[in-house]
Amino acid sequence: MTSQPDSPARAPYYITTSIPYVNAQPHIGHALEDVQADALARYGRLCGRDVWFLTGTDENSLKNVRAAEREGIPTQELVGRNAAQFYALRDSLGLSFDDFIRTSADARHRAGVHKLWLACARSGDIYRRAYRGLYCVGCEQFYAEAELDAGLCPEHLVVPELVEEENYFFRLSRYAGQLRELIESDRLRVVPATRKNEILAFIRSGLEDFSISRSRARAHGWGIEVPGDPEQITYVWFDALGNYVTALGYAGEGERYRRYWQSSPRRTHVIGKNIIRFHAIYWPAMLLSAGLPLPTDIFVHGFVTAGGRKIGKSLGNVVDPAELAARYGTDALRYYLLREIPSTADGDFSDERLARAYNADLADGLGNLLSRTIGMLTRYYSGVVPAPADLEPVDRRVTELGQRLYGRVDAALERFAFDVALGAIWELVAAANKYVVEVQPWALARHRADDPAVEARLATALYVLAEALRQMAHVLAAFLPATASAIAGQLGIALDCDAGLCAALEWGRLLPGTTVRPGSVLFTKLG
Numbered sequence: 001m002t003s004q005p006d007s008p009a010r011a012p013y014y015i016t017t018s019i020p021y022v023n024a025q026p027h028i029g030h031a032l033e034d035v036q037a038d039a040l041a042r043y044g045r046l047c048g049r050d051v052w053f054l055t056g057t058d059e060n061s062l063k064n065v066r067a068a069e070r071e072g073i074p075t076q077e078l079v080g081r082n083a084a085q086f087y088a089l090r091d092s093l094g095l096s097f098d099d100f101i102r103t104s105a106d107a108r109h110r111a112g113v114h115k116l117w118l119a120c121a122r123s124g125d126i127y128r129r130a131y132r133g134l135y136c137v138g139c140e141q142f143y144a145e146a147e148l149d150a151g152l153c154p155e156h157l158v159v160p161e162l163v164e165e166e167n168y169f170f171r172l173s174r175y176a177g178q179l180r181e182l183i184e185s186d187r188l189r190v191v192p193a194t195r196k197n198e199i200l201a202f203i204r205s206g207l208e209d210f211s212i213s214r215s216r217a218r219a220h221g222w223g224i225e226v227p228g229d230p231e232q233i234t235y236v237w238f239d240a241l242g243n244y245v246t247a248l249g250y251a252g253e254g255e256r257y258r259r260y261w262q263s264s265p266r267r268t269h270v271i272g273k274n275i276i277r278f279h280a281i282y283w284p285a286m287l288l289s290a291g292l293p294l295p296t297d298i299f300v301h302g303f304v305t306a307g308g309r310k311i312g313k314s315l316g317n318v319v320d321p322a323e324l325a326a327r328y329g330t331d332a333l334r335y336y337l338l339r340e341i342p343s344t345a346d347g348d349f350s351d352e353r354l355a356r357a358y359n360a361d362l363a364d365g366l367g368n369l370l371s372r373t374i375g376m377l378t379r380y381y382s383g384v385v386p387a388p389a390d391l392e393p394v395d396r397r398v399t400e401l402g403q404r405l406y407g408r409v410d411a412a413l414e415r416f417a418f419d420v421a422l423g424a425i426w427e428l429v430a431a432a433n434k435y436v437v438e439v440q441p442w443a444l445a446r447h448r449a450d451d452p453a454v455e456a457r458l459a460t461a462l463y464v465l466a467e468a469l470r471q472m473a474h475v476l477a478a479f480l481p482a483t484a485s486a487i488a489g490q491l492g493i494a495l496d497c498d499a500g501l502c503a504a505l506e507w508g509r510l511l512p513g514t515t516v517r518p519g520s521v522l523f524t525k526l527g
Contacts, residue, residue: 015040031337032341036418048500053097055101061223064079093330109246113234214235237282268296269295304341306319308348338419344416373469425476425479428472492515
């Protein structure tokens with residue numbers, strides 16, 4: 001985020017999640033990715049960027065067809081019902097996406113996939129041949145025997161189906177050298193480095209051309225027809241990966257496509273580690289073939305686990321994010337996902353851990369700090385923020401943390417370290433709470449009438465606390481938006497980032513004379 005984050009030119013910034021299959025309801029793993037991408041989008045807007053944030057649903061897969069068959073309902077009915085649950089995460093998780101694409105129901109997507117196919121065909125990269133291989137419907141992916149774990153799909157632990165038919169193939173092998181150079185040079189930046197190295201090792205092992213269509217019969221007639229061949233259906237990954245450009249209007253080369261894909265200096269995909277091969281190899285190769293710009297960044301997060309096991313629909317241990325948000329609150333769930341789940345590794349979920357983080361960090365930490373500060377301002381200054389006197393070393397331990405906050409958060413988000421960014425904010429929370437204990441405003445208040453110096457110390461202490469909360473509110477708007485608004489409301493201020501977040505976090509922008517507005521408790525402690 002460091003490259004001119006507050007540029008008045010409002011540089012475009014395109015952020016996407018992957019699009020999940022809709023064979024079942026959303027789980028907490030989807031919530032992790034949604035909230036990570038949303039934090040990037042909100043942060044980008046705070047920094048003055050012209051953000052476009054896309055999410056959606058992948059509806060043209062065979063696993064969706066089979067799920068509908070198991071329920072005895074039409075596939076379109078199933079995908080429509082489940083897509084609505086994914087869209088509803090907008091409210092449950094406080095998401096700020098600008099567009100939501102449904103690949104089975106969006107005419108711009110179908111037209112864009114056809115255009116992408118034809119562009120690759122014109123480059124000589126699509127051909128037809130017979131194929132025999134092992135296919136996991138859960139992954140929607142072919143596996144070589146050497147990639148299996150005791151004959152099972154390594155992710156879904158099922159025996160892959162043996163498939164033999166004639167399909168269209170994409171010449172992936174043609175792009176091995178270009179892909180290796182792009183990724184090694186970070187022109188296509190894969191984060192974290194462990195995932196970058198994993199992809200480079202896979203490329204060095206040799207890339208094979210991959211099938212990009214299925215027979216109409218095997219696809220059960222569901223999906224996007226191959227241009228000029230109605231008996232073949234586009235492979236779900238060729239179809240789904242295209243959403244990143246089709247949703248912008250690639251088919252018609254519209255203004256949104258030109259601004260956010262062709263011209264944008266940042267095009268960021270947020271994905272899970274299980275689909276890195278598709279996004280860091282297949283998708284860039286398709287774009288190279290079609291003569292289109294590549295993503296600039298691919299951020300790869302880990303899995304959310306329960307008891308050390310991956311959470312997933314096929315494993316029967318789904319944790320419902322909407323239910324968690326209803327029980328604990330949207331921002332409490334966002335905090336847990338962004339702070340307690342390591343940004344680039346697997347992280348375990350449990351209600352007990354969420355409750356501990358809620359009580360310790362949100363209720364006792366941030367919530368208590370706001371309540372104490374607003375309470376003391378109301379009690380000692382009739383709710384009006386006093387003017388500070390000269391700062392002393394004890395004050396500067398708080399103010400200097402606040403002054404460094406923007407740089408620390410920005411550097412963390414440049415490498416997608418959401419947990420580190422929130423850790424920096426909570427260092428300021430902890431320092432401010434420690435400061436209350438050190439300066440003891442209540443003790444100063446008892447002697448303020450007798451000594452002007454004591455009165456000056458009390459005024460300074462409460463200004464320092466209120467200003468630290470103002471800084472927290474502004475930066476928390478990227479991570480815990482409802483909480484940020486609530487803090488700002490009690491401080492009697494607006495969240496103003498018109499000049500950019502860096503400027504908003506400058507120390508001393510809280511105006512003396514501001515009237516605070518006591519409100520409800522931010523986070524009621526759990527019993």
